[in-house]
Amino acid sequence: MSAAVEVRAMRREELAEAADLLAGAFAEGTNLSSFVPRARRHERLRRFFTVAGEIDHLPHGVAEVAVGRRGGDERLLAVAWWHPPSPTGPDRAPVPRSWRELSTALAVFGVRRLPAAARSRAASRRARPAEPHWHLAYLASRAEPDARGAATALLEHRLVLADAEGVGSHLESSSTSTIGFYERLGWRVTAPVRGPGGRSTTAMWRPAGGASR
Numbered sequence: 001m002s003a004a005v006e007v008r009a010m011r012r013e014e015l016a017e018a019a020d021l022l023a024g025a026f027a028e029g030t031n032l033s034s035f036v037p038r039a040r041r042h043e044r045l046r047r048f049f050t051v052a053g054e055i056d057h058l059p060h061g062v063a064e065v066a067v068g069r070r071g072g073d074e075r076l077l078a079v080a081w082w083h084p085p086s087p088t089g090p091d092r093a094p095v096p097r098s099w100r101e102l103s104t105a106l107a108v109f110g111v112r113r114l115p116a117a118a119r120s121r122a123a124s125r126r127a128r129p130a131e132p133h134w135h136l137a138y139l140a141s142r143a144e145p146d147a148r149g150a151a152t153a154l155l156e157h158r159l160v161l162a163d164a165e166g167v168g169s170h171l172e173s174s175s176t177s178t179i180g181f182y183e184r185l186g187w188r189v190t191a192p193v194r195g196p197g198g199r200s201t202t203a204m205w206r207p208a209g210g211a212s213r
């Protein structure tokens, strides 16, 4: 890493920059992007992440960032949004619960792709383990040299705390190319999560302390 990197909680005023970073990283080759029309995709995804941050991850989740410093300037290099362990089990609601969520989904996915996007979301929610766990909902880093290692530092920060709590963590790897990245940090493949139209993601579980190699 060529710039000093700090991992910390995301601030409310950083949401726009984080949503833009996530939108750029998720625009191609991810399960989410397969439900978003090509036209204005970046803008649609930015809206998706802005609303997810506002209604879910900032008020109810754990939103963390890796920040790079050059001189006096600060810039987000990587973003991780988690759902913390819940004693009542994961949120498995299959459909949007508010008008804002529904209208956002319509604007992001369009009428034609909305049913498939909803089925994919429901499949993801069913795949969540019943036991209390950390859920890595979204992770992205900038594709540039300064961001090298930032995503790993971000995950390691949260995993040290999860290990101290004795709590495991669950995620879905959107593409097979990221499975190896997560395996390095102690996750292991559990099962495919089958979505609509033959799409699938890969559920991964990391027990507290990480899986042994």
Ligand SMILES: CC(C)(COP(=O)(O)OP(=O)(O)OC[C@H]1O[C@@H](n2cnc3c(N)ncnc32)[C@H](O)[C@@H]1OP(=O)(O)O)[C@@H](O)C(=O)NCCC(=O)NCCS
Residues within 6 Å of the ligand: 025, 026, 030, 139, 140, 141, 142, 147, 148, 149, 150, 151, 152, 153, 172, 173, 174, 175, 176, 177, 178, 179, 180, 181, 184
């Ligand atoms: C996934 C993502 C966050 C990883 O970010 P990154 O910048 O590559 O992460 P880091 O720089 O911290 O770590 C990369 C390290 O993991 C290694 N790595 C990456 N993919 C790997 C793989 N498939 N198998 C093994 N190692 C892998 C790299 O070689 C590198 O190791 P090194 O530092 O020893 O050279 C980034 O690619 C991204 O934003 N992708 C788009 C969004 C996305 O797919 N998010 C995850 C959805 S499940």
